[in-house]
Each structure stands twice: as C-alpha cells, then as structure tokens.
Amino acid sequence: MATATHDHSHSFIPREPSDNKLLAPLRRWVDGIEVGDRRFAHLLCKIIPCQCAFERDISLFGRKYHIPALCKLNPLYYETIGLRFRALSYLTDVCGEDVTCYIC
Template sequence: MNKVNATMSYLTFLIRGITSVEPAPLSPSGSFPPQRRFTPLRPLRHWLESIKIQDPQLAHRLCQLIPAQCPFERNITVGGRVLFHIPPLCKLNPFYEELVYLRFQALCYLADECGEDISAYC
C-alpha cells in the first residue's frame, strides 16, 4: 500500500467516526487538573490588563506612546530595488497584545466617553 492510499484509508477511518478520543483525566472534583506553568511575566501582564482609562490626558499619552502599527517592519531599498525585507518584530514583545489592547481602550475612551476625534491616532 503506498502512502497516498494509506493516508486516504486513515482519513476515511477518521471521518466515519470509528476512532474514539479518550477524554482527559478528571480530578475527583470533576474538573480538569490545573496546569502549572512557569510564568515570570504574569504579574506585569496582569497589571497592564487591569489599567482602567478614566483620564483624557492619560488616554492621549497612551495613544501617542503606543504605535498603531509595528515600527520595525522595513524594506531596505537601494536604487529603487528592494534588497531585503525586515519582518515585523512586534510579535517578539511578550506584552504586545496587552499594549495593543491598552491603546484600543484609550481610543475607545476618547471616542465614546470624551466625544473626541481620534482620526489623528489612526
């Protein structure tokens, strides 16, 4: 049996529902056991998530400090020809998602609560 036939028969086997998936073991309380992972940045991440925007001055400052798009993405060109492309490195920042969410909260506060025009920050 070649690889294509073996793969097709396995997929047919899965689609028909013949295989059974074993559920994860439950604890005596009936819930999944807690996963213990080492997260040294969790306190700072939690602090960033807990910031509430209630001051227009703070909201303006956050919108100015946190860029709308990744500032590191670049095309290096010489003589009109692209030599190489530097990809966005923002995803390497462990707080990237929290900072983007904080900027979004600040923009929403300025637009919804203060009624200000936020087009300058977009």
C-alpha cells in the first residue's frame, strides 16, 4: 500500500496534515520563492512584519469585542514568515549585512 509523502525540507515551519488542499499550490509557490537579490531581500524584510499584528480588545457602546491576531486569519502566515526568514538569512549569510534593523 502506497502512502503519500510530503517533502517540506525547504519549509521554515512544518505543516499540519489537515491543511486545506486548495491552498497547497499557493503554499508551494510561496515556499519556492528564491531570495537571490539584495534589493528584493530588503523589500521582503520591510513589507513582511516580524511579528503577528494587533491582537486586542476594544470597547464599543459598552460591549467588549476581541480582535484576533491577524496571523490567525492569514492562511499563508507560515509561508510568509519563512520567506522573510530566507530574506534575512540571505542578507546575513550572502551579503554580510547587519539585519538588526529588521529584528523586533
């Protein structure tokens, strides 16, 4: 009996087996983006936040509402974080740059 195997050796964070199969091609595409240009790496580090954005509680008209962290709403969160990590690694390892300005 053959079993399906998934190679996630290039991924930053392992996947859960219950992943949505419709998003798998997009996830593979994002995971496959190569960072080989200094300007592209800097752009990625600037546009991808280093931490999950704004989880908070707000009060409106006497009621309290909870806004979840945006990373919980993004189905490609782990892939984008992996892409940012690859960009940081490229800048550090290949370009020899100091990336402390991109670290939160």
